[in-house]
Amino acid sequence: xxxxxxxxxxxxxxxxxxxxxxxxFSNPMEGQSGIALIGIVTAACAILLMLILRTxxxxxxKHKI
Numbered sequence: 001x002x003x004x005x006x007x008x009x010x011x012x013x014x015x016x017x018x019x020x021x022x023x024x025f026s027n028p029m030e031g032q033s034g035i036a037l038i039g040i041v042t043a044a045c046a047i048l049l050m051l052i053l054r055t056x057x058x059x060x061x062k063h064k065i
Contacts, residue, residue: 001057005050012043012050019043 022036
């Protein structure tokens with residue numbers, strides 16, 4: 001399970017890097033730049049959820065004596 005979490009985090013980081021290439025920094029909220037920003041936020045949320053899952057698995061292992 002731990003390996004899968006790190007794979008998803010890696011994929012999310014790659015998606016963030018890919019979406020950054022589509023951002024037009026002079027006008028970031030129009031056209032494809034807006035869609036890219038949504039993709040970046042979505043990937044960041046996925047990373048956060050995976051880190052929460054990893055933490056909850058660590059806690060559950062400590063309480064299973």
